[in-house]
Amino acid sequence: xxxxxxxxxxxxxxxxxxxxxxxxxxxxxxxxxxxxxxxxxxxxxxxxxxxxxxxxxxxxxxxxxxxxxxxxxxxxxxxxxxxxxxxxxxxxxxxxxxxxxxxxxxxxxxxxxxxxxxxxxxxxxxxxxxxxxxxxxxxxxxxxxxxxxxxxxxxxxxxxxxxxxxxxxxxxxxxxxxxxxxxxxxxxxxxxxxxxxxxxxxxxxxxxxxxxxxxxxxxxxxxxxxxxxxxxxxxxxxxxxxxxxxxxxxxxxxxxxxxxxxxxxxxxxxxxxxxxxxxxxxxxxxxxxxxxxxxxxxxxx
Numbered sequence: 001x002x003x004x005x006x007x008x009x010x011x012x013x014x015x016x017x018x019x020x021x022x023x024x025x026x027x028x029x030x031x032x033x034x035x036x037x038x039x040x041x042x043x044x045x046x047x048x049x050x051x052x053x054x055x056x057x058x059x060x061x062x063x064x065x066x067x068x069x070x071x072x073x074x075x076x077x078x079x080x081x082x083x084x085x086x087x088x089x090x091x092x093x094x095x096x097x098x099x100x101x102x103x104x105x106x107x108x109x110x111x112x113x114x115x116x117x118x119x120x121x122x123x124x125x126x127x128x129x130x131x132x133x134x135x136x137x138x139x140x141x142x143x144x145x146x147x148x149x150x151x152x153x154x155x156x157x158x159x160x161x162x163x164x165x166x167x168x169x170x171x172x173x174x175x176x177x178x179x180x181x182x183x184x185x186x187x188x189x190x191x192x193x194x195x196x197x198x199x200x201x202x203x204x205x206x207x208x209x210x211x212x213x214x215x216x217x218x219x220x221x222x223x224x225x226x227x228x229x230x231x232x233x234x235x236x237x238x239x240x241x242x243x244x245x246x247x248x249x250x251x252x253x254x255x256x257x258x259x260x261x262x263x264x265x266x267x268x269x270x271x272x273x274x275x276x277x278x279x280x281x282x283x284x285x286x287x288x289x290x291x292x293x294x295x296x297x298x299x300x301x
Contacts, residue, residue: 001078003068010060010068017082019105020053026282027128028229029109030119030135031157041149043139045112046156047071048146077107085275093268095250096276099283106278109229113197114190115157116230117212120222121182137174142166164191182217189215205233220258228274237265237273246284 002013024032024040032042039052049072050061060072073079086100118138123131135157142162143155164187171180189195195215200208205227212223221238228236239247239258247261248254269276283289 003065005065008062008064010063010065010072012058012060013056015056015058017086017104018053018056018058018076018107020051020058022103022105022282023076023107023109026103026106026278028225028278029111030123030128030132031115031139032132033136033152035149041152041154043146043154043156044075044109044115045071046144046146048149048154050149074110077110080107082107082275085272089269089272089276089279092270092272093276096279099279102286103279103282106282108234108274108278110232111230112157113200113226113230114160116226117186117190117215117218118157118163118183120225121179121186121215121217122176123225124179124217124222134174134176138163141174160187160191163187179217182215185216186218200231205235208233209236228277234274235266235269235271237262237269237277242285243277243281246280246289249284249289250280 001015004011004013019038020040021038023029024034024042029042031044032040034040035050036052038054040050042049042051047067049063052059052061060068063072086104089096090100115135119131119135122134126134136155139155139157140153142158144158146154146156148154166184166187168180168184171183176183190197195211200211203211208227208231209220209223212218212226213220221240224236224238227233228238239261244256244258244261247265248256251264252260265273265276
């Protein structure tokens, strides 16, 4: 991999295991907008990034080397060798070959804890376009203007001290529905440090999950997503309806409890659980794995 700073852009050449479309569209991130094929705008850590990929070349427009080193290198997990992770996973279980081969450009982003907590509470029973729209709406109304790409304005995700001023009714006005009291409680617990970001880092993954589940409306799936995508615990294995069907299809061939699936994932993937989940999830959804089972469920009701 070669990194060049030129004309106020950062150019990364010969980049491996990196597909910006797979990274952003795999359900781990919501504060971005697609401009064209493999061209996006991303807002993260109060920074605006216009990024475009052509084959193994990635351009980060209007970005300095300092900003790349201090923000985007960590955000995109660029110091990690994903080829080693893929090899390790396939050695653990060769059933992952198709998923990894098909989705070999996925990387797990290192995202902001508070934004991920709010985003995944919003995500419950919502499609990705709706989640993204809500994140954009919250940012536009309560965040800070950060710049334009073309004629479109973009805004940072608001900090806890800003969102703590919102009432449950304010959250409902944002069309968050039944999630409004959950969001209010999450902001309250973060802003009062009833849940402290620094303290979370000192806990085991299981302890982290239990702490996050003290927030109203946060179950195991939301907690595991927050842990995986913002707290650096790569063994976390979020299981939603889609992931359950995918695992049943590949490993069980029948209806299986989430507890059994989680146990198998821990045994098979261990410390690489989160990577396996991302490869399987995005691949399973792309080939519509489990779609027939979903139809049969609806027919039987």
